[in-house]
Amino acid sequence: MPSIDEAVRTEPSTLQETARRHLWMHFTRMSAYDDAEIPVIVRGAGCYVYDEHGNRYLDGLSSLFCVNIGHGRADIAQAGADQAKELGFFTNWSYAHPPVIELAAKVASLAPGDLNRVFFTSGGSEAVESAIKLARQYHKLTGNPNKTKLIAREVAYHGTSLGALSATGITSLRQPFEPLTPGGCHVVNTNTYRMPSGFVVADLVEAIAARIEFEGPDTVAAVILEPVQNAGGCFVPPEGYFQRVREICDEYNVVMISDEVICSWGRLGEWFGAQRYDYQPDIITTAKGLTSAYAPMGAVIASDRIAEPFMDGANSFTHGFTFGGHPVCAAVALANIAAFEREGILEHVRENEGPFRAMLESLRDIAIVGDVRGAGYFQAIELVKDRTTHESFSDAESEMLLRGFLSVELYRRGLICRADDRGDPVIQLSPPLISGPQQFEEIEAVLRPVLDEATERMHVHRD
Numbered sequence: 005m006p007s008i009d010e011a012v013r014t015e016p017s018t019l020q021e022t023a024r025r026h027l028w029m030h031f032t033r034m035s036a037y038d039d040a041e042i043p044v045i046v047r048g049a050g051c052y053v054y055d056e057h058g059n060r061y062l063d064g065l066s067s068l069f070c071v072n073i074g075h076g077r078a079d080i081a082q083a084g085a086d087q088a089k090e091l092g093f094f095t096n097w098s099y100a101h102p103p104v105i106e107l108a109a110k111v112a113s114l115a116p117g118d119l120n121r122v123f124f125t126s127g128g129s130e131a132v133e134s135a136i137k138l139a140r141q142y143h144k145l146t147g148n149p150n151k152t153k154l155i156a157r158e159v160a161y162h163g164t165s166l167g168a169l170s171a172t173g174i175t176s177l178r179q180p181f182e183p184l185t186p187g188g189c190h191v192v193n194t195n196t197y198r199m200p201s202g203f204v205v206a207d208l209v210e211a212i213a214a215r216i217e218f219e220g221p222d223t224v225a226a227v228i229l230e231p232v233q234n235a236g237g238c239f240v241p242p243e244g245y246f247q248r249v250r251e252i253c254d255e256y257n258v259v260m261i262s263d264e265v266i267c268s269w270g271r272l273g274e275w276f277g278a279q280r281y282d283y284q285p286d287i288i289t290t291a292k293g294l295t296s297a298y299a300p301m302g303a304v305i306a307s308d309r310i311a312e313p314f315m316d317g318a319n320s321f322t323h324g325f326t327f328g329g330h331p332v333c334a335a336v337a338l339a340n341i342a343a344f345e346r347e348g349i350l351e352h353v354r355e356n357e358g359p360f361r362a363m364l365e366s367l368r369d370i371a372i373v374g375d376v377r378g379a380g381y382f383q384a385i386e387l388v389k390d391r392t393t394h395e396s397f398s399d400a401e402s403e404m405l406l407r408g409f410l411s412v413e414l415y416r417r418g419l420i421c422r423a424d425d426r427g428d429p430v431i432q433l434s435p436p437l438i439s440g441p442q443q444f445e446e447i448e449a450v451l452r453p454v455l456d457e458a459t460e461r462m463h464v465h466r467d
């Protein structure tokens with residue numbers, strides 16, 4: 005009889021059984037795998053990953069918007085191993101170590117303007133949670149103890165811990181855990197494909213000011229926004245949107261948080277999304293691509309103005325996580341950023357964003373394709389029943405389309421991407437930043453026949 009360890013390594017079928025019995029997958033209907041096989045990914049190389057049977061998949065989602073530099077980089081893994089041998093762990097609570105000091109300086113040098121103070125976390129939700137607490141404590145230290153509320157946007161995803169969840173604007177993710185941390189308020193997002201009735205584009209940003217007025221400016225601590233909103237399908241900001249957010253935040257003394265857990269580290273062709281849209285937030289939250297997910301790490305990057313009261317006398321940010329600033333993760337992040345610089349990753353994204361987008365736009369001849377939108381290597385296709393009227397699918401149709409057909413069929417044909425209905429149904433693509441024309445062709449070769457078939461199956465109106 006082999007031990008479980010040996011069996012897991014040698015027997016694919018045992019992996020399935022063991023996963024079914026013991027693994028609790030995140031955001032996963034476990035019953036969906038009662039009869040179906042759990043996709044078990046065992047290896048990655050460049051833009052591709054391989055399952056336990058040796059099948060190859062194009063990772064069109066960078067494993068949840070994470071593996072920006074691509075899979076299988078021995079140099080980045082080695083940086084972590086070298087650091088683990090030198091100093092495997094030491095805490096950031098009252099101590100520092102060389103990799104975290106070097107990384108803080110590097111991140112500050114790349115971040116826009118005076119965002120010079122870096123507080124490390126283990127991931128994105130912890131970064132958002134920390135930014136919310138930072139904004140609240142900042143206001144308490146500066147004489148505004150009632151400023152506690154947070155303005156976010158509908159359908160936006162900002163993480164799952166109870167504070168971050170109060171910013172997340174997706175009802176189905178919030179309701180099972182209510183009551184949440186108080187103070188989360190939501191305004192319209194920048195979905196210009198489906199403008200709320202009676203709205204013009206300029207109203208989208210003015211909704212933030214209106215909500216601050218409604219809540220009472222003395223009660224609002226922060227506004228949190230992604231440069232391009234992920235959930236709902238890559239909503240880009242209208243011209244001038246973030247410049248006006250900056251004005252509103254200044255006018256009402258509200259902290260402006262740019263949640264760049266996805267939109268930093270080259271995803272939009274810049275180090276940070278704020279640089280792409282030319283605005284200056286007070287705080288950036290980041291994670292995922294910081295290490296290209298070779299190790300779990302996030303960060304809150306605060307401006308000198310926000311950090312200043314915390315540097316005074318007996319004051320401190322009374323908050324922390326054991327693993328924040330882990331030396332192995334910091335060494336991995338430094339190696340990842342060095343690879344970005346050496347290999348011109350940002351330039352590569354800027355050069356190839358056009359061809360990537362053009363490939364997706366070419367799919368507009370398929371009747372189910374209602375909209376194509378996004379920026380950089382972060383794009384979405386919205387699927388509709390009737391593109392003249394923008395009519396969407398019912399919940400039941402959406403379920404049939406996304407879970408009953410698209411997710412399974414795209415994966416079966418070797419493409420990992422996201423078929424999502426946290427807003428209206430979309431397919432999201434966010435490939436590793438090293439991908440180029442060859443991968444775009446492969447994506448099209450899968451998407452086109454699958455979307456054609458979806459058009460037939462769903463009886464989509466043809467114009």
Ligand SMILES: Cc1ncc(COP(=O)(O)O)c(C=O)c1O
Binds near residue numbers: 127129265291
């Ligand atoms: C914008 C944004 N904020 C926060 C989070 C939460 O990050 P994590 O899953 O690392 O906790 C995510 C995750 O996708 C995200 O996209």
